Amino acid sequence: MTDVLAVADHRRGELRDVSYEIITAGRQLADETGGDLHLAVISGTVDDFADKLNREGVDAIHTVSHGEEFNHDVYTQAVTQLYDELAPQYVLTPNSVNGLDYAPAIANQLDLPVVTDTIDLDNDGETLVATREMYGGKVETTNQLEGDAVVTIRGAEWPAAEGTGDAAIEAFDADIDEDAIGSTVNGFEEVGGGDVDISEADLLVSVGRGIEEEENLDLIRDLADALGATLSSSRPIVDNGWLPKNRQVGQSGKVVTPDVYIAIGISGAVQHVAGMKGSDTIVAINTDPNAPIMDIADYAIVDDLFDVVPELIEEFDE
Amino acid sequence: MKILVTVKEVATVEDEFEIDGTEIADQYLGADLNEWDDYAIEEAVQLQEDGIADEVVAVTIGPEDCEQTIRQALAKGADRAVRVWDDALEDVDLLDVNAKTEILSAVIEEEDPDLVLSGVQAGDDSFAATGVSVAENIGFQWGAVVNHLEHDLDDGVASVRRELEGGVEELTNIDLPAVLTIQTGINEPRYASLRGIRQAQQKPMDVKALADIGVDESTIETELELTDMYEPESESDATFWEGSAEETASELGELLRDKGVAQ
Numbered sequence: 001m002t003d004v005l006a007v008a009d010h011r012r013g014e015l016r017d018v019s020y021e022i023i024t025a026g027r028q029l030a031d032e033t034g035g036d037l038h039l040a041v042i043s044g045t046v047d048d049f050a051d052k053l054n055r056e057g058v059d060a061i062h063t064v065s066h067g068e069e070f071n072h073d074v075y076t077q078a079v080t081q082l083y084d085e086l087a088p089q090y091v092l093t094p095n096s097v098n099g100l101d102y103a104p105a106i107a108n109q110l111d112l113p114v115v116t117d118t119i120d121l122d123n124d125g126e127t128l129v130a131t132r133e134m135y136g137g138k139v140e141t142t143n144q145l146e147g148d149a150v151v152t153i154r155g156a157e158w159p160a161a162e163g164t165g166d167a168a169i170e171a172f173d174a175d176i177d178e179d180a181i182g183s184t185v186n187g188f189e190e191v192g193g194g195d196v197d198i199s200e201a202d203l204l205v206s207v208g209r210g211i212e213e214e215e216n217l218d219l220i221r222d223l224a225d226a227l228g229a230t231l232s233s234s235r236p237i238v239d240n241g242w243l244p245k246n247r248q249v250g251q252s253g254k255v256v257t258p259d260v261y262i263a264i265g266i267s268g269a270v271q272h273v274a275g276m277k278g279s280d281t282i283v284a285i286n287t288d289p290n291a292p293i294m295d296i297a298d299y300a301i302v303d304d305l306f307d308v309v310p311e312l313i314e315e316f317d318e
Numbered sequence: 319m320k321i322l323v324t325v326k327e328v329a330t331v332e333d334e335f336e337i338d339g340t341e342i343a344d345q346y347l348g349a350d351l352n353e354w355d356d357y358a359i360e361e362a363v364q365l366q367e368d369g370i371a372d373e374v375v376a377v378t379i380g381p382e383d384c385e386q387t388i389r390q391a392l393a394k395g396a397d398r399a400v401r402v403w404d405d406a407l408e409d410v411d412l413l414d415v416n417a418k419t420e421i422l423s424a425v426i427e428e429e430d431p432d433l434v435l436s437g438v439q440a441g442d443d444s445f446a447a448t449g450v451s452v453a454e455n456i457g458f459q460w461g462a463v464v465n466h467l468e469h470d471l472d473d474g475v476a477s478v479r480r481e482l483e484g485g486v487e488e489l490t491n492i493d494l495p496a497v498l499t500i501q502t503g504i505n506e507p508r509y510a511s512l513r514g515i516r517q518a519q520q521k522p523m524d525v526k527a528l529a530d531i532g533v534d535e536s537t538i539e540t541e542l543e544l545t546d547m548y549e550p551e552s553e554s555d556a557t558f559w560e561g562s563a564e565e566t567a568s569e570l571g572e573l574l575r576d577k578g579v580a581q
Binding site for chain 2: 011259260
């Protein structure tokens with residue numbers, strides 16, 4: 001078959017952006033295979049979600065009403081049953097934390113290959129060419145697949161679908177086996193309140209792995225003091241326990257939009273960039289001129305942070 | 319209880335490198351224990367120190383060359399290791415999720431652990447899919463991207479936090495046996511002590527071929543073919559300030575004053 005089945009993502013009553021992006025990716029693929037784009041939305045206020053997802057390019061929306069929030073066993077059962085019913089060629093899911101919690105299970109159950117975190121997809125009618133990164137974004141690779149597959153797509157790589165569609169919206173009566181549900185979601189918690197809200201700062205001095213040692217953080221603290229800036233960081237600094245979680249900028253941390261964001265010793269992994277790309281002006285200080293942070297920086301200093309930062313402190317301490 | 323940890327030696331790449339076909343040329347590659355697996359090992363060893371785990375077994379798929387790296391898991395406290403390799407895997411460019419699933423599932427079924435800990439992803443190929451795929455394959459429960467695990471494991475249930483996007487954590491109970499994929503930051507991985515490193519040389523590392531674990535070569539044929547590798551085109555339109563550190567710092571200082579964000 002040649003159809004595409006894409007699955008929407010939502011949390012706490014809100015559709016996530018990638019749900020609109022996956023419509024664009026799915027439509028593109030369905031055009032290339034000459035098939036229809038089916039969309040599945042599972043759990044929560046599915047009728048309301050379906051209305052919002054009914055954008056240009058969607059042929060059918062299948063709603064599965066079961067529980068409020070994401071449960072991977074419910075998603076796995078619902079999607080595999082939809083696959084059996086619709087026989088699509090590709091199942092597309094977001095490469096979100098939840099996508100990664102059920103897409104590999106679906107692939108295994110359906111005996112399909114799975115290719116994750118794709119940033120581009122191309123189909124010539126027979127072969128799927130999926131583009132993805134390796135080695136933390138240092139290289140891109142193309143990967144070929146014949147036949148049916150489960151594919152997860154990275155967020156913010158495809159534009160969100162717009163317009164109003166005329167999809168057929170149908171309730172899908174999935175047969176959910178409650179005995180097969182082996183996990184229970186008990187709630188959610190926002191992390192990283194604390195002393196400072198980095199999302200309110202006008203000037204962020206943000207530090208990454210390039211700082212090397214915890215003791216060296218004092219240098220960056222001195223800089224923040226000298227500039228009257230707020231200190232933030234990329235993930236590894238928080239993972240090391242050098243700064244609290246409320247200082248973390250990125251996909252799993254805070255989204256920040258300061259007037260100026262100074263990225264010091266931060267390579268610019270996609271997860272970090274997701275949290276700071278909305279900054280008005282981005283300055284990168286990094287020894288590697290090819291670091292991904294340079295792609296989004298407005299100004300860059302290719303030099304050792306241990307040489308540049310003391311000079312900058314001196315300039316403002318005078 | 320018995321805990322199995324999946325570990326991998328990953329390739330690390332220098333800042334400057336060259337690509338040879340669909341691989342990075344050897345001279346630009348290093349090797350290291352996968353960062354996410356390091357946290358998984360630490361979590362397992364802490365469960366052992368807390369008296370919850372009786373045995374921690376590290377499992378890897380890799381050639382003999384990777385043994386030194388995998389022994390890091392033993393040096394940090396794992397009791398023994400299993401390494402699976404086979405001539406049939408020698409020429410595979412990219413071992414896909416299904417192939418890894420078949421191999422790891424066979425070892426897990428043989429070892430029969432109560433809990434499997436796996437890194438969320440590998441730093442080289444970054445599929446982030448094997449743990450969940452294995453769980454489904456062997457009928458275990460699972461949880462992906464776990465950044466907190468309660469250590470009491472009462473009544474055969476793991477209480478975990480899953481790290482969602484945007485600073486939100488999901489609180490979830492998962493029935494055991496289960497596979498948890500471990501996120502960085504869940505703990506603080508220890509450095510191996512000199513004593514640990516010495517002891518690791520004496521700990522058993524079982525080496526198994528596919529036939530030894532009952533996996534037929536045909537079942538690990540990878541369906542994903544790596545066809546090209548290239549450096550992403552730089553999209554940078556940044557203004558690169560040149561000069562001494564004093565000069566570049568001064569440029570930045572001027573910008574900050576212009577923007578009115580620093581005095």
